[in-house]
Structure formats: structure tokens, C-alpha cells
Amino acid sequence: MTTVKESFFYQVFWTRFRTNRFAITGGVVVILLFFLSLLAPYITPYGPDDLDLFHVLMPPSSAHWFGTDDLGRDVLTRMIHGATISLKVGFVAAGIAVIIGTVIGLVSGYYFGWVDNILMRFVDIMLCFPTFFLILAVIAFLGQSIWYIMIIIGLTGWMGVARLVRAEVLSIRERDYIMAVRALGAGDLRIIFRHILPNAMSPVLVSATLGVAGAILTESALSFLGIGVPPPTPSWGNILTSGKDYIEFAWWLTLYPGLAITVTVLAYYLVGEGIRDALDPRLNR
């Protein structure tokens, strides 16, 4: 159901977003990456695990645009397949973080009092941990698997969202229209999900986009340290691990995957910032 007011809101949002050149550039890159990872098996001339021991550590050439690695595998092919992993990890991890954060933020903000107190202390405690240490320990102890990585990154990344949503809920719950629905006899669940959540969506949307970028960075760092995506599955991080080992002979193993991470993360940041700017009422001029 789209009311006149809602469609006006989206129009204003889209107009603001569209005029932001940075955000549009980021959006285009994000969409391109999607297609690239969807089409990965069809557009790459080699398989991601095709060994070629006669062409080990070959510099970029017309046959291998980004060179080959220490086992003779085509770096470009592995990077394109790595894009799929990065996007998967980014979306699932950010999704988990956003769902947990939103639920905790909603409950905390709506019911305040002791529930809020306990939940927010829990947030404080979680924020004290050097997150990367926590992730590292849990994954190393549980065993390497792409699913553990997504879940653990999500489980350690929801605190910011929870705080943002809570702050938003605290201000929304005092508005007149919430009083009005309550007077009409709506239950807590209905008020929370039907009337508060839609109005608290903007920080959620922004955190989700930025969360994807953060999760991609974390995954690449984990894979780089050798406890992320288990080889031979290609990921940008674990290509960089061999880049480190052969840094004296094979710069291409380091340069290209790093550039791919940077460009991808940058694209998500730009989109996230674009959404924030388009939604932020303080920027109304």
C-alpha cells in the first residue's frame, strides 16, 4: 500500500540520491559487481582451480591479464570468483547484524526501564572487546568455514545498529501518532512493527550498507591471516596471502586483489553515505 505521502517521500529521496554523483558511481559499481559474480563461471576463460605448473607466477600478459599465482592459476579468474564470496559474506553478515541490532534496539527503546538497562549494558560490554580478537578466536576454535565467518562477523557487529535504532525509537514513541494508535487499542507488537519500525528505518538502511562494506573488509583480513575462507576457494583475502609470500617476485598478486577490495568497499560506503545524505533532514537546505 503506497499512500500519496509515501510516494512523495520516495520521490524526494530519489531526487536527492540521484543528484549525488559519488553515490550514483558507487551504485553503478555495486550493480556491476553483482552481475560479475553472477556470471563468474561464464565469463572467465579458466577455471578458478585450474593448475598450470608450467606457467607459475607469470606477470600480466594477454593470456593472463592479471598474471598467474604460485600454482599457475589465473589471478583474474580467481578474483572474479572471489567477488561472489565477498558479496555473500558482506550481505549475510550485515543482514545478521542488522536484524539483531534492530530487534534489540526496538525492544530496548520501546520497553525502556530495566529491559533497556540490561540490554544496553550488554551492548557496552560487547563494545569493550577488540572485535577482531573475538572473531579470530571463535573462528579458529570452531574451524574454518565460510558460514562461521558470516555468522560470527554478524554476531559481533550489531551493537552500533542497536544503539542507533534505540535512539530513534525513544524519540518516535513519544510522538502524538503513537499515542493515537495506542488509544485506538493497538497492541505492543503492532505498534512496534507497524508504526515505529518503518519510521526508524533510515539509520537501519545506512548501517546495513556500511555493514556490508565492513564485513567485506573483515573477511578479507581474516582470509589474509589464513583463518578466513578456506583454500582452495578463492577469496580476495587469501589471494593476498600468497601475494605476501611472493611480494619480492610477483607484485600483481598483491596489487589487483587489494584494488578490488578497495573499490568494492568504497562503492558501498559511497552508496551508504548517499542514502544518509538523502535521508538526513538536517541537510535540508
Added chain:
Amino acid sequence: MIPLFLGITLITFVVIHIAPGEPVEMQIAMNPKVTAEARERLRKFYGLDKPLYVQYAVWVKKLAMLDFGRSFAPGNRPVVDRIKERIPVTLSLNIIALIIEFGVAIPIGILAAIRRDTLFDKGMTVFVFIGFAVPTFWLALLLMYLFGVKLGWLPISGLHSMGSEGFTRIHWFLDLLKHLILPVSVAAFGSLAGLSRYMRSTMLDVIRQDYITTARAKGLPERAVIFRHALRNALLPVITLLGLSVPGLIGGSVIFETIFAIPGMGQLFYGGVMARDYPLVMGILVIGAGLTLAGNLLADVGYAMADPRIRHGKG
């Protein structure tokens, strides 16, 4: 403080014990001759035969007396000793990085705010976004390649050169400094972008306030408006950020310490995790979180000292 700290210990304990497998199995796997009896003896020795809540209670009781247990690694040295010898390296590296970071980011943020929408501001915005996106470990590799391998100007691993024990004091210090340049720049770069962006937005917020308009209206020179009236207020939130940046810095130390082979806490942690050295890993997690608590406390005190509104309880 105390409940927060108890919460930290509880989460640490639960997180570490969720994982299947026991540390004893690690030692057994390496030595096939271990019998079932010996295995039980080992479990008893480490207290693993007791129920989990007893293990937790015993662990916390010992923590209260700063006893972190003994490391599982060969030698079975107390965890406290192993951490103690690593903390100074990580802490001093991070403090130097923090000073550089704030020294660079604050002027950048302020300039970008005062000259809003100029070429400088836009250039800085682009730089900040790229800074957000570049993975630190990749940056470390690039710098290593450029300054270490290609140009050969800087050493790329460790803190001292071979045979540095025989150096004169000045020579030794210069050698250390040279080894520190790359890791410190990488550590500082990590949050440079975020901080300068934050500084810019708080400065912009302050400039829009009524008291700045008042200061301008009464004819103060722009310089005095910015430095005396705006800057002081814009710097306040940065103090809080100082406390908040502690966990990120400690977490980041795993990455650059393993890349640059620096014998700090991050490297110790990585080794501990790989060897499933439970007491060591739990000890470092608790100490890392404790350092963050301390950082936040320091930031609160600093804030109170800097802001009379809070000091006099009118905030």
C-alpha cells in the same frame, strides 16, 4: 565498572567454551602414544574434569587476584608474564600511532570544515573515503614492497636489526625508529580517515551554533572566532572518541604485528589462537577489554576536565 568487568569475563568464558574440542586433544593429537589414563591426568591437571560453572568460578576468583593461569605452551609459564612482556610493545606502538593520527586528522578536519565546499574540502572528502576503503593489511604490503623491497630504505620486519645489541645507544635508537616507521604509519592510517571526517562534522555543527553567530556579530576577527570559540567546543567530542578507538587499535595490532613480525600482544594472541592456548587467549581477551574500559574511563575524566558544564554537574 565491576558489573561490566564481570560481564566481560562471562562473555569471554562462554565464547571460548562454545567451541567443540578441548585443549588436551591438541596435545594428544601431536603425540599418539598418550594413553587414556594420561589424558585424564592432563584434564585433571588443567581442571577440565570439573563442570563448566565451577571452572568459570575458579577462573574468575583467580582473575580477581591477577592470576590468569598458566599457558598451555611448552614451559607452562604464567599467562600474566607472557602478556606482560608483550604489552609495552603494543601499547607504545599504538600510543605513538594515536598521537600522529590525532595530530594529522584534527587540523585536516578543521580546515575542511572552515573551507567547506572548496577544492581542499572536496579533495579531503575523496581522500577520506579512500582511506575508509583501503584494507590496512594491503596498505602494509604495498608500503613494504615500495620502501622495503623496491627502494630498500626501510626494514620490513621486527623491531631491531641483527646484532643491534652491540650498537651504541644513539645508533640503537635510530635503528628502532627506522623499524617503527612502517608499522606506525599503517596503524595510524587505519582510523585517520574516520577521525578527520568526524572532526569536520563536529566543527560544522559548532559553526552553525548561535554563539558563533554572536561572536561574529560583535565583530571578532574570524581567527578568534574559529580558534577561541569554535575549536574548543568542537574538540570536546573528540575526547570521547579517543576512548572509543582503543578496541579498534588493539584489534588492528594482530594484523600489522603479524605482517611486520613485531613481538607484541597481537602476535602473541594470533599464536595462542593457533595453538589453542585457552588460558592465554582468555587472558588477552579480558585484558584487551579491560584496556578499553580504562580508555573509556580516562576519556570520561578528560571530558570532565575539559568541559566545565560536566565538572559542575550541569551537563
